Amino acid sequence: MSDITWEDPFCGEGNNCFRIGTDVEGNAHIAVHGQEEHRVTDSIDALRTLIRDIKAGKADHLLD
Incomplete structure (x- = not known):
């Protein structure tokens, strides 16, 4: 597998920090x-769709 270029951590409230690479x-x-080392891997297009869907509120029901 190729080397991964990781972005700076994105941290929400508390200790919830995620990295995208x-x-x-x-x-x-x-x-x-x-x-x-315990990451989820998919295509860049799949990541783009996931982020757009989250921003559009399609995962809001998971936060109830």
Whole structure:
């Protein structure tokens, strides 16, 4: 697997910090900050869709 270029951690309230990274093979990676070896990997297009859907409120029901 190619090296992953990780973005700076995105931290919400409390200790919920996530990192998003990409590699040269066109994969996107999401991990809890400090646990990058346990990541979810999918295509960059899938990550883009996930972020757009979250911003559009399609996951709001998970927060109730």
